[in-house]
Every structure is written in C-alpha cells, then in structure tokens.
Amino acid sequence: MNNMIESVKKLGPYIVIAPGLALGHARPSEAVKETSFAITTFQNGIKFGNKDNDPVDLVVILASTSDTAHLSLLQKIVTFLNDSKNLDTLRGATTHADAVLIANKINGGNQHESS
Template sequence: MLIHHSQQAQARRKASGWQQAVQIALQPLEALDYITSSYCQGVIENTLQWGPYYVIAPGVAMPHARPEQGARANSIAITTFETPVSFGHEDCDPVWLVIALSATDANAHLETIQRITTLLEDSDLLARLQQVTTDNELFQLISNPTLQEH
C-alpha cells in the first residue's frame, strides 16, 4: 500500500507558492512522526540550492530531502492542489499533484519512486486524481487494492 493512514491524502488544498505547497504536502508525514520538523526545511533549502529537482512530470512534484535531513520512516503523502502552483520548473509547471516522500535509505527511496512512476503512467488514474474533491475520496482512490498490482 502506498499510504497507510487517511491523513496522508489531502485533496484540493490551496497554496500561495511552492514553499507553502511543500509545507502542506509534508505536514501529514510530520504529524505521523515519519519525518522531523527539519525535513521540510531541508527540502526548501535543497530547492533553493539546486532548483525544483523533484518536479518529475508535467503537473507532478515529489518533494524529498536526504535521509539524514530528518527522515524517520519510509512513506509518502499525496496532496492535490485546487489551483496549480509554480515551482519554477520550465517544462513541468504548474504543479497540481504533490507526492511528498520520506525515505530512510537509498534503496527504499528508489523502490518508492519506481512504484509511484508506474502509477503516474496510468493516465486514467491521473484523470481521476484531478477530479477528487475530498480527502476521503483521494484516500479511497489511492489505497485501492488494484493499484497494488502495478
């Protein structure tokens, strides 16, 4: 399962910019103690230094920091934004789907990215994600057992 708790699914949030979008997207992971409070700051500092390295496809970002920046568990949180947010990525802005990632080591990081990439190749799923209006709908969609077959 990609997410284990309903609070890891946030639908139609509002953010005034990429930093706020990152904070909103990472909040469930911090609330569940999967990351420390410094992890979000790590993502922001890394972005300021290296640019939006985690914007992985048109409209999709997967913010993450290095394990030593505060990752406590391997997990994700999925957030959709009511109004897409600019992350400063020339080819993939604006972003409407943010998949916040916490990984405690490189192997877990790569495995999670591979699973997410497979799901993102499903254009029907992406269309359904864009239509979701509530946190519960998003959780039900993303925790659907058929998605685990990917």
C-alpha cells in the same frame, strides 16, 4: 521536509517532472520515523519556476528511512504516476476512501485502512 526545500532552492525546480506534477524527495534521514509518502492537490496551481511544466496542481512527497526503502517506494510511485489514468484519479480524489484506494494501488495492495 527542510532538506527537500533546500534542494529546490539550491538546484531549482527539478522536482517538477511533468506538466502540473512535482515529485519531491530527499536522501533518507534519521528525522524520518517511517518510510511514507504524501500527496496533495491544489485547486489553483503553484508556480515552481519550471516554464514547461508550471503551474503545479499535484505534489507527491516521499520520505524514507533508508536507501533501500527510498528506492523501493520511489519505484512504486513512479510506476503509478506513469499511468495517465492514475494522474486523473489523483486529481479527482476528494475523500478518505479515495486516498486509501490510491495508497493501496501505489503499495500493491499492502496498505490497509485502520478501523
């Protein structure tokens, strides 16, 4: 996480990739235990300093253990985010079940909820 924050401080709000949407990721790191992603929504948007796409109400963070895993998961996430219906789904998610369905869709059905 610190690597991502430092990158934004150094390079600016490059992670804000569309109106209201930020996609944060950094190079694979030994600090990452398992390739994964996190998604959060904000009721009140956050200003990252991107005049065209602020405020951001949807943040997706990607952490990975290797270059191969990073590129694979990044491709899945970008494919998911390219569908505006999926952005609406993310913004409307409120339950654990919603989160599981979203993870399943991003992972192509490979993510299962544990009992």
